[in-house]
Amino acid sequence: MRHTRDVHTLAxxxxxxxxxPPDRARFDRHLARCEDCAREIASLREATARLAAAAxxxxxxxxxxxxxxxxxxxxxxxxxxxxxxALGTWPLRTWPLRTRPLRTQPFRTRPLRTRQGRPTPSRRLxxxxxxxAAAAxxxxxxxxxxxxxxxxxxxxxxxxxxxxVAAVLTARDATMMTGAVRGGGTVTIVMSHSMRxxxxxxxxLHALPASRGYELWLIGPAGDRAVIMLPxxxxxxTGPVVASGLRPGDHLALTAEPxxxxxxxxxxxxxxxxxxxxx
Amino acid sequence: xxxIDRSDPDRARPSAAEPGAAADLTTYxxxxxxxxxxxxxxxxxxxxxxxxGIVRRVxxxxxxxxxxxQDVLLEVWRNAAKFxxxxxxxTAWVMTLAHRRAVDRVRSVQKESxxxxxxxxxxxxxDEVAEAVESSLExxxxxxxxxxxxxxxxxxxxLAYYGGYTYSQVASLLGVPGGTIxxxxxxxxxRLRDCLGVAS
Numbered sequence: 061m062r063h064t065r066d067v068h069t070l071a072x073x074x075x076x077x078x079x080x081p082p083d084r085a086r087f088d089r090h091l092a093r094c095e096d097c098a099r100e101i102a103s104l105r106e107a108t109a110r111l112a113a114a115a116x117x118x119x120x121x122x123x124x125x126x127x128x129x130x131x132x133x134x135x136x137x138x139x140x141x142x143x144x145x146a147l148g149t150w151p152l153r154t155w156p157l158r159t160r161p162l163r164t165q166p167f168r169t170r171p172l173r174t175r176q177g178r179p180t181p182s183r184r185l186x187x188x189x190x191x192x193a194a195a196a197x198x199x200x201x202x203x204x205x206x207x208x209x210x211x212x213x214x215x216x217x218x219x220x221x222x223x224x225v226a227a228v229l230t231a232r233d234a235t236m237m238t239g240a241v242r243g244g245g246t247v248t249i250v251m252s253h254s255m256r257x258x259x260x261x262x263x264x265l266h267a268l269p270a271s272r273g274y275e276l277w278l279i280g281p282a283g284d285r286a287v288i289m290l291p292x293x294x295x296x297x298t299g300p301v302v303a304s305g306l307r308p309g310d311h312l313a314l315t316a317e318p319x320x321x322x323x324x325x326x327x328x329x330x331x332x333x334x335x336x337x338x339x
Numbered sequence: 340x341x342x343i344d345r346s347d348p349d350r351a352r353p354s355a356a357e358p359g360a361a362a363d364l365t366t367y368x369x370x371x372x373x374x375x376x377x378x379x380x381x382x383x384x385x386x387x388x389x390x391x392g393i394v395r396r397v398x399x400x401x402x403x404x405x406x407x408x409q410d411v412l413l414e415v416w417r418n419a420a421k422f423x424x425x426x427x428x429x430t431a432w433v434m435t436l437a438h439r440r441a442v443d444r445v446r447s448v449q450k451e452s453x454x455x456x457x458x459x460x461x462x463x464x465x466d467e468v469a470e471a472v473e474s475s476l477e478x479x480x481x482x483x484x485x486x487x488x489x490x491x492x493x494x495x496x497x498l499a500y501y502g503g504y505t506y507s508q509v510a511s512l513l514g515v516p517g518g519t520i521x522x523x524x525x526x527x528x529x530r531l532r533d534c535l536g537v538a539s
Binding site for chain 1: 388430535
């Protein structure tokens with residue numbers, strides 16, 4: 061089979077990461093079907109690990125303290141395959157959203173209508189055409205990893221989160237928005253005005269070093285609230301995370317911050333706003 | 340915290356290059372997966388120099404190399420439970436992680452600094468390997484095995500692995516068709532693997 065043979069010639073480049081992302085994805089699919097190939101890659105990687113060993117250089121001693129401190133503050137992942145793969149990729153295809161079709165719309169700055177206002181056309185959030193920053197409507201609140209304080213185990217967290225996500229996605233007034241992020245990546249938001257919650261996911265955000273992370277903010281008349289530090293991307297996808305407690309006039313902002321989080325986005329005027337979504 | 344037997348000092352802190360290190364690293368990674376910070380301390384001591392070394396070789400900028408090294412080690416901490424000894428050694432798992440992160444970093448900034456990197460790497464492929472290494476058996480062995488490759492194989496591996504280039508970039512750097520480079524890379528790694536006596 062010519063196709064297979066073609067793909068397999070990528071074994072060498074693949075084992076050395078000398079491969080473009082599309083080729084890597086092709087080869088990953090190939091590996092999943094080919095035991096022998098997976099064994100070959102494993103053996104080639106034993107060889108490349110030796111190339112690495114030959115380059116060993118002691119890092120600055122201070123690095124160790126930083127790594128150990130960062131590890132102490134970093135939650136570990138459970139064994140086994142990634143949980144909730146359906147949520148790791150954007151779940152629109154798997155959730156029963158069909159009861160009310162989602163509308164994908166550009167974002168626009170419009171105040172969020174709450175009880176006093178009928179959320180008809182104003183519910184459509186429109187992205188500010190300033191191509192650098194996507195604008196979408198939103199506000200966010202506390203998300204699980206933060207609010208639960210590590211008291212619940214990972215599984216029940218994931219379950220609770222997926223229920224919360226599902227509730228927003230299946231809300232009758234769920235509205236979907238997508239937009240580009242300055243610096244790279246796209247954001248998709250599904251918001252329920254009646255629930256005052258939204259589900260936030262991002263794809264292909266520019267990778268940050270472990271010392272930094274993306275933080276989600278609610279900025280509005282009700283004050284600036286840190287929503288959550290986004291979890292690291294998995295397979296290029298970030299989230300989903302849920303933001304609740306949306307208030308009229310809120311903006312949703314995404315900034316790059318130190319991994320420990322920042323108290324206030326405005327306190328870091330040099331931090332570029334990656335995304336500013338207006339309700 | 341899980342305790343481990345450290346009564347034998349030779350077992351407790353072998354260097355990553357020594358035989359037996361892989362098995363030990365596997366043991367420690369299992370402990371790390373359970374949140375054992377002491378075991379992570381040991382893992383750090385075992386792999387930090389190799390991780391930092393390969394990251395610095397690829398990334399070149401010292402400050403960025405430290406950042407990437409920290410990323411890699413944190414990922415080891417975070418994902419230790421996902422390491423599967425059935426799919427390769429612990430050392431290979433960590434180094435694969437390290438090299439990929441280094442390459443990702445380089446490619447994310449490659450556009451602006453393409454020219455400098457190209458010059459820098461093209462100037463120093465093989466000799467640098469020979470020179471930068473201290474006199475250790477492992478380095479000598481790797482150097483000798485690299486030396487046993489054909490020139491095209493060696494350049495392909497050096498530019499790809501240490502230089503962080505894709506095979507098509509290597510092909511254009513060396514003025515050789517991409518298909519040829521792909522094949523040479525695989526052949527070269529197979530020869531290296533056999534020369535180094537890597538158990539597969």
